[in-house]
Amino acid sequence: MRRAIISDIHANLVALEAVLSELERQEVDSIYCLGDVIGYGPQPRECLAKSRSFELNLLGNHEEAVLYEPIGFNARAKSAVDWTKDQLRVAELTQDEKREIWNFLGDMPARHVEGDVLYVHGSPRDPTREYVFVSDIRNPAKIAEIFEAQEQRTSFAGHTHTAGVFTEDCEFLHPSQIGNRYQVGERKVLINVGSVGQPRDGDPRGSYVIFDGEIVEFHRVKYDVEEAIRRFRETPLPEELALRLIEGR
Numbered sequence: 001m002r003r004a005i006i007s008d009i010h011a012n013l014v015a016l017e018a019v020l021s022e023l024e025r026q027e028v029d030s031i032y033c034l035g036d037v038i039g040y041g042p043q044p045r046e047c048l049a050k051s052r053s054f055e056l057n058l059l060g061n062h063e064e065a066v067l068y069e070p071i072g073f074n075a076r077a078k079s080a081v082d083w084t085k086d087q088l089r090v091a092e093l094t095q096d097e098k099r100e101i102w103n104f105l106g107d108m109p110a111r112h113v114e115g116d117v118l119y120v121h122g123s124p125r126d127p128t129r130e131y132v133f134v135s136d137i138r139n140p141a142k143i144a145e146i147f148e149a150q151e152q153r154t155s156f157a158g159h160t161h162t163a164g165v166f167t168e169d170c171e172f173l174h175p176s177q178i179g180n181r182y183q184v185g186e187r188k189v190l191i192n193v194g195s196v197g198q199p200r201d202g203d204p205r206g207s208y209v210i211f212d213g214e215i216v217e218f219h220r221v222k223y224d225v226e227e228a229i230r231r232f233r234e235t236p237l238p239e240e241l242a243l244r245l246i247e248g249r
């Protein structure tokens with residue numbers, strides 16, 4: 001098995017296409033997406049259409065926000081939620097197209113378990129909304145609670161847009177510290193796969209991992225950020241959402 005795990009595409013089709021063509025080259029046999037296909041970015045419909053071919057699509061907090069209510073969103077994120085919602089309802093879509101989109105979103109599960117591996121968007125404790133930040137390693141009580149809620153030895157998550165490995169011993173291993181590889185073993189770990197379309201770890205390249213059941217490889221893909229920014233400018237989305245892509249912050 002050679003599985004790609006991606007997350008947080010955030011309607012950035014330019015980044016998604018770059019990652020998908022890289023995955024073709026990598027000859028993966030399945031793609032799991034941990035949520036937030038939409039939200040923030042300019043091409044939600046196109047990104048949802050591509051996601052439909054993935055073997056797994058989990059519910060992210062941005063899908064949850066368009067389906068139900070935007071809870072815990074700041075004003076800028078909320079305005080992007082409203083714009084995204086409109087894009088999925090516009091008149092130029094046929095009734096069938098709309099039904100397909102909304103059924104696809106509504107059918108997304110919040111968590112997925114396969115053997116000793118858990119897949120979520122946020123955290124094992126709150127699959128769509130809870131953030132596990134790098135700074136949380138200074139909060140051992142929180143990390144302990146997270147791992148208590150994680151029945152499986154390994155979990156994969158997204159949501160913070162920061163790739164790396166959290167261990168039960170309150171460590172965070174940045175991919176560069178571990179040669180972009182981590183072997184899952186005896187101890188419980190939570191692996192963040194980073195973000196395809198809006199990295200926030202200071203590296204503007206799209207992030208993904210490949211997992212073969214034992215080894216997790218961390219990868220980054222350079223994409224045309226200028227082109228992505230041009231596509232933002234064809235929409236009324238806030239300029240800051242586009243500009244943050246330049247530095248990956």
Ligand code: ZN
Nearest residue numbers: 008036159160
């Ligand atoms: Zn996200």
